[in-house]
Amino acid sequence: GAVVSQHPSWVICKSGTSVKIECRSLDFQATTMFWYRQFPKQSLMLMATSNEGSKATYEQGVEKDKFLINHASLTLSTLTVTSAHPEDSSFYICSARGLAGVSETQYFGPGTRLLVL
């Protein structure tokens, strides 16, 4: 199947710093990428939908100034957690859908564990 990578896989940072997470589709072009957040033992909650070359669409309750999303190319989307605080500690997972036709399958990256001290 298609491959989606995320970097970094783990990040520990001090409160107040900003953290950038990259999501890349390695063997296909992704017109749309999605960012999810998952707390331990809970479900994946959609944060935002990112379309290449346009502004991201954020879900209700997600601060767009806090979680900056950039989808600069068909293979790369980035999520920047600005001025991170301990409550932002979570597992962040990106997902991508292909360009050709209507691909039903949504491929996920391996996730990034963020710990804010």
Added chain:
Amino acid sequence: AQKITQTQPGMFVQEKEAVTLDCTYDTSDPSYGLFWYKQPSSGEMIFLIYQGSYDQQNATEGRYSLNFQKARKSANLVISASQLGDSAMYFCAMREGIRQAGTALIFGKGTTLSVSS
């Protein structure tokens, strides 16, 4: 109202037995897709099986089959001949407007499956 409901927080099964994980969904969109993903402790989301709302037959993928009952709005996952490696969290997900590129997967709360020897 929840779009995806998984009523079983945890399930236990012995090796080589079959197990059914329940999933019901709620949508008024006639065009939708239903997905099951497996999430082991590593956190990666592994795609298992897909069922489209217009598909006439139940989807099957190896040991996984999806018991799709459209009138009841249920999409239960059946795992035959369970293996120890099947122990993981399982998520049911739905995407409405399956023909549209920008719609995201919405997940249920998940079921933790434990397989014992």
